[in-house]
Amino acid sequence: MAIVATSVATFISRFMGALTSEKVSVKSKVFQWFNCVAYSTLAALLGRMIIFPAGVLADSALFVRVFVLVICILVFVFSKKNLVIPTILSAILLSFFNSI
Amino acid sequence: MINHKIFLQGLKSLKGSRSPAIPLGACFIALGALLKDAGFNLQQSAASSLFTYALPGQLVMAESLLVGASIVNIFIAVWLVNFRLYPMTVSLFPLLDHKSQPKWKYYLSCHFLAVTSWLIAKDGYKKIDKKNRIDFWIGIGIGTWSTAILMTVIGYLSADYLNKDILIGLAIVNPVYFFCMMIGAMKNLSISIAVIGGTILGPFIYLISTEWALLFAGLIAGTIAFLFGGKNGE
Numbered sequence: 001m002a003i004v005a006t007s008v009a010t011f012i013s014r015f016m017g018a019l020t021s022e023k024v025s026v027k028s029k030v031f032q033w034f035n036c037v038a039y040s041t042l043a044a045l046l047g048r049m050i051i052f053p054a055g056v057l058a059d060s061a062l063f064v065r066v067f068v069l070v071i072c073i074l075v076f077v078f079s080k081k082n083l084v085i086p087t088i089l090s091a092i093l094l095s096f097f098n099s100i
Numbered sequence: 101m102i103n104h105k106i107f108l109q110g111l112k113s114l115k116g117s118r119s120p121a122i123p124l125g126a127c128f129i130a131l132g133a134l135l136k137d138a139g140f141n142l143q144q145s146a147a148s149s150l151f152t153y154a155l156p157g158q159l160v161m162a163e164s165l166l167v168g169a170s171i172v173n174i175f176i177a178v179w180l181v182n183f184r185l186y187p188m189t190v191s192l193f194p195l196l197d198h199k200s201q202p203k204w205k206y207y208l209s210c211h212f213l214a215v216t217s218w219l220i221a222k223d224g225y226k227k228i229d230k231k232n233r234i235d236f237w238i239g240i241g242i243g244t245w246s247t248a249i250l251m252t253v254i255g256y257l258s259a260d261y262l263n264k265d266i267l268i269g270l271a272i273v274n275p276v277y278f279f280c281m282m283i284g285a286m287k288n289l290s291i292s293i294a295v296i297g298g299t300i301l302g303p304f305i306y307l308i309s310t311e312w313a314l315l316f317a318g319l320i321a322g323t324i325a326f327l328f329g330g331k332n333g334e
Contacts, residue, residue, distance in 0.1 A: 002165055007152045010178060016189075017187070017188065018206050021192075025194065031191065040301075041298060042282065043302065046279055047300065048303050051302075052303055073276075076284075077283070081280075083280055086280055
């Protein structure tokens, strides 16, 4: 039952988006605004996940999470935007710092 | 009906040095383990990823159930956290639009819209001819979606072998991946303002209202980015 409720609540936003998209032109101002809002909503979600995480992540220290994030972003930037290395590194680093 | 070459090109985004398979795997393995904790059986856990396929919403569901929230409360909480999918769809689908393509492709494939697939599509759509972009998107979608379902099952089955330190390590992978992808996407002023503004406002507004934080932070930071970034000529 909860799965059905969750799925319906999620699909509504996607389907509404697909319907709205039919009326939105790529060149329009509205499209640019939606683009900005999409990126900032996503960024807001991520900022919250790091600062006020839910679930197991809440059991790690805030400065450790931020530290791991900064290191991994630096690795990403300096590895010609490789995504595999920083993501694997993040799990190892946080597990390590959290166990000491 | 579907252009196979382009479809495979989308599917292949799972490979290589920019592969989303590891972050997707990490977070859905953690989710599988959490769903087992929350009392779901294997079929229900797989169904959750099959039909919802949006991690933050699934986390909200599992955690709400653990604290005994009602179905209506779960519905509202999930809707609020997954509302981001609406602006995300509107900022992607017009790019994939082509008159020659049937509408059902768009209506069905909007289910694949999640942060990972969206970021990959935004990153790669320019390389694909406008006529075939929807097939490229379906390729990305099928790839990320099936990975998510498979990893949920693996996470569920391996829950007993995952200790807390491993689970915490797995939980950070996804935000790290998303942050890297977003920093890669900060190619013009408006998107840079949107990303930085959202990152700051998200946790800040969360202090005032936990449920509405995402919606307001996204609207405010996005509108500032639109007004300010536009004035400075992209």
